[in-house]
Amino acid sequence: MTNVDVHQHLWTPALVAALRARRRPPCLEGWTLHLDGEPPYEIRPADHDVARRAELAAADGLGRALVSLSAPIGVEWLPAAEARPLLDAYHEGAAALPEPFGAWAAACVRDVDAATTAKDLDQGFVGLQLPADALADAAGYDRLAPLLELLEERDLPLFVHPGPASGGGDGPGWWPAMVPYVQQMHAAWFAFRAFGRARHPRLRVCFALLAGLAPLHGERFAARGPDEPGTDRDVFVETSSYGPRAVEATVRVLGVDTVVQGSDRPYAEPPHHPGFGLGGAAAYAFRVANPRRLLVGDG
Template identity: 80%
Template sequence: MTSVDVHQHLWTPSLVAALRARREPPFLDGWTLRLHGEPPFEVPPGDHDIAGRAELAAADGLGRVLVSLSSPIGVEWLPAAEARPLLDAYHEGSAALPEPFGAWAAACVRDVDANAAAKDLDRGFAGLQLPANALADAAGYARCAPLLDLLEERGLPLFVHPGPAPAESAGPGWWPAMVPYVQQMHAAWFAFRAFGRPRHPGLRVCFALLAGLAPLHGERFAARGGGAEADVDPGVFVETSSYGPHAVDATVRALGAEAVVQGSDRPYAQPPLNPGFGLGGAAAYAFRVANPQRLLTGR
């Protein structure tokens, strides 16, 4: 069976060209990314060299790497007329990536169009990524319901990734990753339990960055009447990007090893040197092989 990393980012030439064609955020000025809610970011071109990234994947022992649109850029939140050229460029480039790459599809969440998402998924994408701030409450789940219905009908998973940081967010360069992104994932985790799972009983879902460590709040959840602390959903997974042995160990204690899959967020973070995070070879196999297989196929 194949070792999988479910969370990387790789900007193809078509996406780069589409971002450079814009004059309002989000856009690329050369290799400087300009967004609404974050300071300008200098993108190292080598991070998105396709051949180089394939070599890194091979060195990591990965047989499959799933790339996704960088949701903090904010493409999914643009009006459909602005989002569609960028989404088309992303899907075109990602669908043409060589082995070992696969990809998550993306969709506009401001103007939801399930028919457009269906056509994108027809190209062989692993599932659909949506920004966490689109799935943070009941209204978000109502708005995105046609997209989630589509995934359920096709037996494909949902990947929840941090969305754009608020425009008023301020602080040092690490602030968006440590505060808004984590807060979004925390909210999305509990919103899925409250609003997503009741409406979508068959949907498999994976939360980026260990769901902002929301699973570690099980004791408080139980104390405040939310439900049993050990009430684990077998269709829910979390990926490990940017975290290490302490956080992964605690998450395994909260959810069990069957809920954890490897995600690295490369090039913004690196895959773990120890894929078992100090928990042994069986854990490494579960995180990289068995659990991603269940997430992606349901088997």
């Protein structure tokens, strides 16, 4: 039995060096992160110490912690010539992480290159993360179809994570996480239903942060949509930054079989009670059974 956290971030020395080599956002000056559309953010070096993070994963009882590139940085949206050095640095560092870490691959969404992404996946990544704002409409599914078809061919899952924030540079520090990130996930959830599932019937997909609570709008959808939303066993949501009230409400809509544990560490902490107050069976589903289905399917 392996407890899994599907959503963590861990910046390796290779990625840090690549970000420091840049002179415009996204870039690092020392440990200060500069992004377009967000205030400067101070990174704590200890949060990205591999040995310390491995100890925290062990203390959390995890057999596997899956890390991904922080999509809000905006690397995936850079032109390929700028994105590739950062993506290469991320993949190099993430592929070399010790146990219990695994990792999601990343890809340029501005200049799509499925052949290069295939080579990245060959390094042992569990699947592919894409930014939610790249999958928010039909045009996004048209542009990224080669990447999604690649995942279907390889029977690997997709992880949808908030992308860069916009319009939050003058707001309080919490604004990007509470407004654009949530809005992106909400749009991505319904865009997959409208445009994604029919085109990619075999794709398993996980939406970060409970899909911005989009599943809770099922009643409104039923009042205006062509049919009942229903439940898709190959569509998952992860729990990062949410607690018992939101998780219980989501379970009431989707059932217990489509929720997986994600913490977003180091930007948020994992729950103190893995079952979110729903009991041991729910904890097992969120941490073991459901992540296994997400990663390898029902077979």
